[in-house]
Amino acid sequence: MxxxxxxxxxxxxxxxxxxxxxxxxxxxxxxxxxxxxxxxxxxxxxxxxxxxxxxxxxxxxxxxxxxxxxxxxxxxxxxxxxxxxxxxxxxxxxxxxxxxxxxxxxxxxxxxxxELPMHLAVYRATDARAVVHTHAVHATAVSTLVPELPLVHYMAAALGGPVRVAPYAPYGTDELAGNMLRALAGRSGCLLRNHGTVTYGATLDQAYDRTAQLEWMCRLWLTASSVPGLAPTLLTEAQVAEVGERLKGYGQRR
CATH class of the missing domain: 3.40.225.10 (Class II aldolase/adducin N-terminal domain)
Structure with missing residues (x-):
């Protein structure tokens, strides 16, 4: 009910x-x-x-x-x-x-x-107009393994750079909201350890697209990392930053 x-x-x-x-x-x-x-x-x-x-x-x-x-x-x-x-x-x-x-x-x-404290924390600290929080499987799996999603793909630039993992705290708490804000500094998305994802944007479509992109990158890294005897090549932060500049001119002009 x-x-x-x-x-x-x-x-x-x-x-x-x-x-x-x-x-x-x-x-x-x-x-x-x-x-x-x-x-x-x-x-x-x-x-x-x-x-x-x-x-x-x-x-x-x-x-x-x-x-x-x-x-x-x-x-x-x-x-x-x-x-x-x-x-x-x-x-x-x-x-x-x-x-x-x-x-x-x-x-x-x-x-x-x-999770209202987490949503409100984003709105108070950023210019966000939409927030999406999920428990996406691959992203949550990555949150248990590393403190930051390795730079396996240049689309990390769409989230502002390397995606950080916020330390664990119980759901719905101010502690979790604070951990999330620190992980979001300079980013539009982050992982929550043993929990899931948070992304925000200027619209619901943008926030959702960032969530889907983050889940895809996590799946990509897990897939590449699972090959025995091999490790995925990673990009540098400078390479990702260069893509970030290129993305500013991406898409149709109106």
Whole structure:
């Protein structure tokens, strides 16, 4: 059953004040329990649909099992985030869940993801507009083996350079959020030891693509390292930095 936030004093649903909208936005919480998606404004509703679609994509692409990952996106001072313990294929517009940058719930009645401290830490410290956290198999395996993903491919440049592994801490804790921020310094993605991945971007698509790229690089390194008697050749940080400069001009001009 989906979790719903309760008032600690009497067990009733905790009524929250409306979210403070960014300029030009209309955000209003539903009037009653189960009405969280009502009249929230087109921008918020559209972004929530993208959050849900991205979360479902992590399952479809094998990056998470069940509800093990989480996804969020920022709009002004509002952060929309997947709720705790709810299968993504069951999420609807009425399940919209939002908090402010302090973690105070301002939209919805479902309890936000237990990894909320990690998501909020990224938004407070960077210019991120979307965060994706997964338990991808190959990336998690690599997190148990090395302090940094070896430079087996130049696409490490897309994440800002060598991908670090944040020291282990229990999930959902401020300690984990702090470890993650240190590993993310100068990067847009990192590994969490014995846990998974975190990536962020200017859009949900960008954050997701970085997650998929990180998982692919981890799989590549594990595959190359598994050949008996041989070791993969690695790139230098200078070579990866050169690619980083080239990537700035990559893609179509509009």
């Amino acid at each position: 989906a979790e719903r936030r309760r008032n600690a004093n009497d067990g009733r649903p905790d009524e929250r004040r409306d979210a403070r909208p960014a300029p030009g936005e209309s955000v209003r919480r539903g009037a009653g329990e189960g009405d969280a998606g009502a009249d929230v404004g087109e921008d918020v509703a559209r972004l929530w649909a993208e959050v849900v679609a991205t979360a479902r994509r992590t399952v479809a692409d094998g990056l998470v099992v069940g509800t093990s990952g989480n996804v969020s996106a920022r709009l002004g001072d509002l952060v929309l985030v997947t709720p705790s313990g709810v299968p993504y294929d069951r999420l609807t517009p009425a399940d919209l869940t939002g908090v402010d940058l302090t973690g105070r719930q301002v939209l919805g009645t479902l309890v936000p993801t237990s």
